[in-house]
Amino acid sequence: MSSQKKRNFQIEAFKHRVVVDPKYAEKTWKILEHAIHEIYNHNASGLSFEELYRNAYNMVLHKFGEKLYSGLVSTMTLHLKEIAASVDASQGPLFLEELNRKWMEHNKALQMIRDILMYMDRTFIPSTHKTPVHELGLNLWRDNIIHSINIQTRLKDTLLEIVQKERGGEVINKGLMRNIVKMLMDLGPTVYQNDFEKPFLDVSATFYRGESQQFIECCDCGDYLKKAEKRLNEEIERVSHYLDAKSEVKITNVVEKEMIETQMTRLVHMENSGLVNMIVDDKYEDLSRMYNLFRRVPTGLMLIRDVMTSHIRETGKQLVTDPERLKDPVDFVQRLLDEKDKHDKIINLAFNNDKTFQNALNSSFEYFINLNPRSPEFISLFVDDKLRKGLKGVSEEDVEIVLDKVMMLFRYLQEKDVFEKYYKQHLAKRLLSGKSVSEDAERSLILKLKTECGYQFTSKLEGMFTDMKTSQDTMQGFYEAMGPALSDGPTLTVHVLTTGSWPTQSTTTCNLPPEILSVCDKFRTYYLGTHNGRRLTWQTNMGSADIKATFARGQKHELNVSTYQMCVLMLFNNADRLSYKEIEQAVEIPAMELKRCLQSLACAKGKNVLRKEPMSKDIGEDDEFYFNDKFSSKFYKVKIGTVVAQKESEPEKQETRQRVEEDRKPQIEAAIVRIMKARRVLDHNNIVAEVTKQLQSRFLPNPVVIKKRIESLIEREFLERDREDRKLYRYLA
Amino acid sequence: MKKEDTVKLISAEGFEFVIDKNAAMVSQTIRNMLTSPGDFAETEHQEVTFPEISTTILEKICQYFYWSLQYASGKETEFHIEPELTLELMMAANYLHT
Numbered sequence: 001m002s003s004q005k006k007r008n009f010q011i012e013a014f015k016h017r018v019v020v021d022p023k024y025a026e027k028t029w030k031i032l033e034h035a036i037h038e039i040y041n042h043n044a045s046g047l048s049f050e051e052l053y054r055n056a057y058n059m060v061l062h063k064f065g066e067k068l069y070s071g072l073v074s075t076m077t078l079h080l081k082e083i084a085a086s087v088d089a090s091q092g093p094l095f096l097e098e099l100n101r102k103w104m105e106h107n108k109a110l111q112m113i114r115d116i117l118m119y120m121d122r123t124f125i126p127s128t129h130k131t132p133v134h135e136l137g138l139n140l141w142r143d144n145i146i147h148s149i150n151i152q153t154r155l156k157d158t159l160l161e162i163v164q165k166e167r168g169g170e171v172i173n174k175g176l177m178r179n180i181v182k183m184l185m186d187l188g189p190t191v192y193q194n195d196f197e198k199p200f201l202d203v204s205a206t207f208y209r210g211e212s213q214q215f216i217e218c219c220d221c222g223d224y225l226k227k228a229e230k231r232l233n234e235e236i237e238r239v240s241h242y243l244d245a246k247s248e249v250k251i252t253n254v255v256e257k258e259m260i261e262t263q264m265t266r267l268v269h270m271e272n273s274g275l276v277n278m279i280v281d282d283k284y285e286d287l288s289r290m291y292n293l294f295r296r297v298p299t300g301l302m303l304i305r306d307v308m309t310s311h312i313r314e315t316g317k318q319l320v321t322d323p324e325r326l327k328d329p330v331d332f333v334q335r336l337l338d339e340k341d342k343h344d345k346i347i348n349l350a351f352n353n354d355k356t357f358q359n360a361l362n363s364s365f366e367y368f369i370n371l372n373p374r375s376p377e378f379i380s381l382f383v384d385d386k387l388r389k390g391l392k393g394v395s396e397e398d399v400e401i402v403l404d405k406v407m408m409l410f411r412y413l414q415e416k417d418v419f420e421k422y423y424k425q426h427l428a429k430r431l432l433s434g435k436s437v438s439e440d441a442e443r444s445l446i447l448k449l450k451t452e453c454g455y456q457f458t459s460k461l462e463g464m465f466t467d468m469k470t471s472q473d474t475m476q477g478f479y480e481a482m483g484p485a486l487s488d489g490p491t492l493t494v495h496v497l498t499t500g501s502w503p504t505q506s507t508t509t510c511n512l513p514p515e516i517l518s519v520c521d522k523f524r525t526y527y528l529g530t531h532n533g534r535r536l537t538w539q540t541n542m543g544s545a546d547i548k549a550t551f552a553r554g555q556k557h558e559l560n561v562s563t564y565q566m567c568v569l570m571l572f573n574n575a576d577r578l579s580y581k582e583i584e585q586a587v588e589i590p591a592m593e594l595k596r597c598l599q600s601l602a603c604a605k606g607k608n609v610l611r612k613e614p615m616s617k618d619i620g621e622d623d624e625f626y627f628n629d630k631f632s633s634k635f636y637k638v639k640i641g642t643v644v645a646q647k648e649s650e651p652e653k654q655e656t657r658q659r660v661e662e663d664r665k666p667q668i669e670a671a672i673v674r675i676m677k678a679r680r681v682l683d684h685n686n687i688v689a690e691v692t693k694q695l696q697s698r699f700l701p702n703p704v705v706i707k708k709r710i711e712s713l714i715e716r717e718f719l720e721r722d723r724e725d726r727k728l729y730r731y732l733a
Numbered sequence: 734m735k736k737e738d739t740v741k742l743i744s745a746e747g748f749e750f751v752i753d754k755n756a757a758m759v760s761q762t763i764r765n766m767l768t769s770p771g772d773f774a775e776t777e778h779q780e781v782t783f784p785e786i787s788t789t790i791l792e793k794i795c796q797y798f799y800w801s802l803q804y805a806s807g808k809e810t811e812f813h814i815e816p817e818l819t820l821e822l823m824m825a826a827n828y829l830h831t
Binding site: 112 | 777
């Protein structure tokens with residue numbers, strides 16, 4: 001209350017009764033003591049709060065606070081002892097209810113007592129550092145009831161028994177449990193922890209240890225996980241229903257440890273139902289459950305990841321080394337893609353898109369794809385197949401998806417330059433035979449390769465496209481210039497290919513038929529007339545021709561053949577029967593190629609425009625060939641395929657390999673020089689490491705090769721060895 | 734004013750002051766008297782007798798309750814107290830925990 005200015009100050013006589021009666025304190029206390037008894041006996045309705053408050057107030061004011069306080073303690077203790085006895089006497093299931101009822105009553109009484117003794121709480125207790133009334137009441141309850149010998153263990157056992165009953169599926173009185181547990185929490189965290197939580201956790205651990213043993217013996221992995229998940233959720237629910245929220249972590253830790261951690265290795269490797277089986281059978285739900293449960297324990301995810309990785313590596317290894325699979329490269333790559341899709345889906349659906357799992361998947365793929373040295377070739381063949389026919393009538397987005405997948409596999413390759421080699425070959429074939437389904441798709445893939453590996457990687461590929469384009473223009477110009485002079489000769493289409501951009505092929509000779517030769521010469525004259533100082537050579541091994549042929553009964557067909565085949569067929573315009581030798585002399589095609597070409601003309605069933613004597617699968621030096629005028633076909637246009645293995649044959653493979661190795665040499669040298677230019681002096685191991693790092697986006701250089709390149713550079717005086725330390729190299733400007 | 738929203742305060746001389754409950758509850762002691770669990774006589778009858786507080790002082794106290802409700806939020810007004818009442822008023826304030 002704020003007071004006013006002091007004027008006319010006058011102290012009035014003290015109105016409170018001055019204590020004269022020596023028994024005053026005793027008397028007043030008796031009144032209060034009586035009131036406390038009445039309160040505990042639910043008889044408070046007649047009492048005057050004001051009177052009790054005033055008495056307590058006066059006692060404190062007149063220095064009888066100590067008496068009031070000790071009186072309160074002893075009176076309350078007396079009542080609590082009575083309560084303890086009555087709780088103790090309660091029968092079996094009524095025990096908790098009685099305890100709860102008494103606790104409610106005590107709380108209410110305590111509240112009333114505190115209210116009437118509020119003045120003591122406010123002034124006497126803080127100044128004498130005593131326990132405030134409310135806390136005092138709780139402490140006395142704790143000491144006299146909860147910690148009384150009979151009640152303490154009985155309470156603990158009863159609570160644990162109820163929890164156990166609930167675990168067993170019985171319905172329990174959750175409200176009562178909540179009240180009792182709340183009481184323990186109200187009495188202070190230590191009471192809750194010592195009298196309930198600790199024994200609860202111990203009992204739970206024992207229970208779950210036993211249960212997990214039992215489950216693991218009789219359940220498969222999926223069922224076990226379901227049960228463990230159910231138990232875990234039950235415990236979490238229990239906490240939310242009637243335990244302290246802080247207990248959640250503790251009890252879930254117990255379940256995690258007993259049901260998951262101790263059994264997880266066995267679970268993961270469980271026969272017929274473990275992790276590997278789940279992955280194989282695409283059990284997303286089970287996998288997801290396993291992920292979420294194992295995530296709770298420290299090494300759980302690592303375990304899953306390791307097992308998954310070794311599984312992928314194992315199946316991947318089988319896939320890439322299975323000789324059966326190697327027969328069909330397209331199928332081989334498709335299987336790789338399927339495998340990748342499968343695991344991507346698992347990680348996405350079941351493993352929460354976990355980054356570490358994705359990395360594990362990627363490294364596994366990288367590992368096993370590179371186990372097979374032919375992977376780059378097969379991937380390129382896969383693209384080839386897709387771009388030739390696989391993508392026909394597929395929407396642009398789907399094309400992109402396929403290409404992106406291919407790029408993903410490409411990323412795993414260590415020998416990207418080998419891929420480039422093959423890709424170039426396959427691209428060349430596609431472009432020259434006009435077989436590519438979509439130029440957009442081709443360009444899109446090249447763009448992807450460019451973003452992945454840089455300009456260098458794709459410049460030649462792009463050069464090929466440019467050549468195709470300029471050739472078109474050149475042809476247009478040629479026909480415009482020549483005009484009617486060419487009208488009755490064969491139509492010639494020339495692709496002018498820049499040397500270097502295209503896969504180099506050893507130039508093979510071939511005698512073109514005179515009709516063709518004359519047109520070719522015209523073109524040569526025209527081209528060299530417009531482009532000075534260039535050299536043209538004919539790559540007859542890469543060409544194709546459409547020729548019209550008339551068979552018996554006037555049946556006409558248009559035959560789509562290679563240039564070599566065309567040369568051979570043209571010979572039969574003038575002769576009905578030719579021996580192998582005669583043909584060879586006339587066309588001068590290398591024997592290997594000629595045999596192949598004849599094989600496809602004479603031996604392919606249903607497409608044999610030639611007949612051969614003797615009839616056999618293979619071409620011999622002494623064979624004779626006839627024109628097969630009985631040839632017939634449903635179609636007007638007939639494509640005569642060449643017998644070429646789609647895959648490379650063994651010697652070709654060796655050749656490509658060698659070319660790749662050759663191409664790597666200058667790249668390694670360039671990298672060494674770049675590094676040495678910057679570092680000036682460096683020791684051998686560091687050079688090897690740096691070179692490997694620089695080149696790993698294209699291939700993994702072999703240290704032995706690097707060493708050889710260094711030696712070659714020393715010979716050519718780009719580098720020198722340090723005079724003192726032979727391991728050190730110096731750069732010579 | 735509804736009956737249940739008011740409370741009757743009775744002075745030593747028997748004067749009755751009927752005031753708003755929430756005004757009376759400015760005093761922590763009166764608040765306890767009216768809200769304590771269990772049925773104290775005060776809660777039941779909604780009236781409190783103060784045998785040691787005179788009518789003058791109780792009147793002042795009631796005035797203060799209303800003033801406090803209105804201005805306790807820090808507004809700069811003064812509550813006028815006659816100097817001769819000061820001591821008794823302070824003692825009552827201590828008693829009422831105001």
